Amino acid sequence: MKVPQIAERAFYVKVLAGEECQCDRPKNRGKAFCYRCFRELPTAMQRALYRPLGLGFEQAYEEAVKWLQTNVCDAHDGSERLRRHRES
Numbered sequence: 001m002k003v004p005q006i007a008e009r010a011f012y013v014k015v016l017a018g019e020e021c022q023c024d025r026p027k028n029r030g031k032a033f034c035y036r037c038f039r040e041l042p043t044a045m046q047r048a049l050y051r052p053l054g055l056g057f058e059q060a061y062e063e064a065v066k067w068l069q070t071n072v073c074d075a076h077d078g079s080e081r082l083r084r085h086r087e088s
């Protein structure tokens, strides 16, 4: 597996402190993703996101964002995703 590009620590601090998920939906402070994104992730990735900053969270976050953008093709389009959820 290719090691993802890791950003500055400040970036992850902001991610965790923020109230907006990478998919633009609101999320809880202290969480990496909103519940919907988190739920889409494989269990191993969900577990990795509980690692503290500096101890693997950065890598876990990058992997998870990449996974979401690859496997959940409409991660950046909430309405499209909502439609799909309604249909299923």
Ligand SMILES: [Zn+2]
Pocket: 021, 022, 023, 024, 025, 033, 034, 035, 036, 037, 038
């Ligand atoms: Zn999200």
